[in-house]
Amino acid sequence: MSLHLPKLDTDPQAPFPPVETALQRPDGLLAFGGDLSVPRLCNAYRHGVFPWFSEGQPILWWSPDPRTVFETAQLRPNRRLARALRGSHWTLRADTAFAEVVAACAVAPRPGQDGTWITADMQAAYVGMHAAGHAHSVEVFDGTRLVGGIYGVAIGRMFFGESMFSGTTGGSKAALLGLAAQMRDWDMPLIDAQVENPHLSRLGATNWPRPRFIEAVQALVDRPPPVTGSWSEGFGSRPASDLGSAR
Structure with a gap:
């Protein structure tokens, strides 16, 4: 590991290095070491930092510039997807199959x-x-079969997306749209999508300069959360067909 890359303190509450000190190549690499404890992860996300590393590597911490985000007010299905969702029999729930x-x-x-x-x-x-x-997770079910989902971390009124999947075509898109719809109801305006890729761009993600992203995060994480604990009851069970009308 490069001597120029800081190693994290053993205290999970210790401050991260300033995000402005992250490397440009690879973009956003900020520090290494530490652990994946709940206090450490909460500390990281509150400051716009996330872990990302492969098997056999030390824990690596990142804060890239620019930062890829979804604005929930702008996240709507395109015409083709809206039509498919209106004819869908899928249902969406939250926090009922997180580990899955x-x-x-x-x-x-x-x-x-x-x-x-x-x-x-x-x-x-x-x-x-x-x-x-x-x-938290948002899950898409076809009957009892899990066909899509997304998960991430929520602090205050900010959601930091981690990953999503499709078991059936459109499953991840339905999960993302369901998450955004609930977040609009809860006055949560922003989903962190971390790093740009063509798939996220096609879904409507945009890139923000890191200073703008960090400023938004600092304001949102300090706001009271809309709910505490599980999202299951507050989210309920929603027909995916409703998402086809959200234009």
């Missing part, structure tokens, strides 16, 4: 990637965050 969504994301094939960053340790860490009420 994370596991499905870990094995989902992704163009240009060999293997997964959602290692067993990462899965265990986010299941721990979920148990502590900080991580």
